[in-house]
Every structure is written in structure tokens, then in C-alpha cells.
Amino acid sequence: MKSLAELQAIKERMRDKVVIREGVNETRIVIGMATCGIAAGARPVLNAFVEGVNENKLYDKVTVTQTGCIGLCQYEPIVEVYEPGKEKVTYVKMTAEKAKEVIEKHLKGGNVVKEYTIAYTKQ
Amino acid sequence: MKELSLNILDIAQNSVKAKATLIEIFITQTKNTLTLTVKDNGCGMSEEMVRSVTNPFCTSRKTRSVGLGIPFLKLAAELTGGNISITSRLKSQNVSDCGTTVNALFYTDHIDFTPLGDIISTIKTLIQCNPDTDWVFVHKFDGSTVSLDTRELRGVLEDVPLNNSEVIEWIGKYLKEQYDGNRL
Secondary structure (H helix, E strand, C coil): CCCHHHHHHHHHHHHHHHHHHCCCCCEEEEEECCHHHHHHCHHHHHHHHHHHHHHCCCCCCEEEEEECCCCCHHHCCCEEEECCCCCCEEECCCCHHHHHHHHHHHHHCCCCCHHHEHHHHHC | CCCHHHHHHHHHHHHHHCCCCEEEEEEEECCCEEEEEEEECCCCCCHHHHHHCCCCCCCCCCCCCCCCHHHHHHHHHHHCCCEEEEEEECCCCCHHHCEEEEEEEEECCCCCCCCCCCHHHHHHHHHHHCCCCEEEEEEEECCEEEEEEHHHHHHHHCCCCCCCHHHHHHHHHHHHHHHHHHHC
């Protein structure tokens, strides 16, 4: 059974990291989690990013968070990637599978997955 | 919404927007009913607002005048023969006991009942995205109880945030073990 003692161990391990983390330039992955996003399947997309960031040990430089409805409901689930010093990338009609690809190619490889971006979809 | 847990994920955001510091989610199941309660200590709503939130064209949002969270929940409950009720106290009028409580009753034996679905995923997502809010989750069914209180976790974690990836993973497993244990 999971116990609070395990949580205590996580705290001990994380304590040093927390200090280092502050002030570091971070990449932010922002997922639309309003009614439209959730209904279109944003929850598994968010979970895929959280798990992917974890598995690839990217947690020191990538944070996963949410936003509300940005008015492009027909393109949900929408994921925005903010990298320091770069232009924002907006991915649309995302799935958990596509999320894994974005982690692999974009976050790890540094190459935007063009076919999932809003610019590409609108053409 | 394909799962009731997605409705829960959706309407809990209203409590976050109301600047609640504590959001409690209770699910109580009997043989043929499921009662959902989402209770927050946020800013609350006026009586007029409470009356109109089930209208899809009512929203506190300034950008667009459509809000579907509560209407969807109402529809899901009413399709099963159930209903929703909302009570609220404005922070500006009643500081010590303010906030909003949404209650929804579902008849689970009705063919139009939407299954609860992946509730663990909903709880993890809510905490991941709102680590500074405190969350209480209590699910009662078949004489069993699954629960989580982030205030307890925070007591242990001190300055480590709740959305730390290992903490989120721990929360998921902690809930899953409770569900698995209760099924045995």
C-alpha cells in the first residue's frame, strides 16, 4: 500500500531540485481545458504530456499546465508550446499519440511537428 | 461528455476560477443512484447568477457569452431522471461561510447514465493544473471508501509542490491501490 512515508522520501529527493529549478528558463506546455477542450479529449492529451515529460526526465525544464477556452473550439484539443526565446507553437486536434510524437520530435529533437500545427491544418 | 468524470473535471474549474482555496469532490453511490457534490470556498454567486447558470448563454467570461459546463452536467443528470441543485453564498456578504456547492443526482440504472469513467485521471489532472488549491476527494460505494486530502500530503511535502511529477504519479497509484483493494 502506498504510504505517506513514500511521499516523505519523494520530498527528501526533490528538496535540492526545487531550489535549482527556480529562475531556470522553462518550456511551457499549455493545454486548453475548458468545456470544449475536455469534451474533445484534452484529458488524455494532458496526461500523455505529463507522463512523457516524466519518462523522458524533462521535468527540470518543461512544465505542463492548462488554460481556458481560446475561442478555437473546433480545433480542440489545442496544445501551445512556449519555449524561451522562440515563437509559440500551436498544435491542434491533438491526441495522446500525437502528444508522444511532439515530445519525441519537438521537445527532445528540437523540430516542430509541422503537420499538427494550426498553420498547417488551416491551409 | 463521454464520461461523468469529464463533467467533474470541467465543473471543478469553475471553483478554481472562483478563487477557491479548498475544493471538495464527493461521490456517493448506492444500489441505483450516484450523488456528486462539488463544494468550494470561493467567491460564491449572487442569487440571480445561481438561477441563471443552467442557461448555456450565461457565463462570467467576458470574451464570449456561452458557458456549457453546468448545462452539460444538468443534461447528463436529467437524462437519467435525476437533477442538479446549486447553493451559493457570496464572499462579499458572508466571509466565513462563502462558496458554491453543486449537487447532482444520477440514476445509475437508467440506460442514459454516463459511466463515471477514469476518475483517477480527473483528480490527477485537477491537481497537476492547480497545485496551489487544496483538494478533497471522497468516493463511497459498496460499503467502501476511496479518499484523498491534499492538505495531508502538503503537510508531508512542505515546500515540494503538489504538481511535482513524482508526487502526481504517487497520487495516481495511491488512488488506484485504494480502488483495487476495495474490489478484492
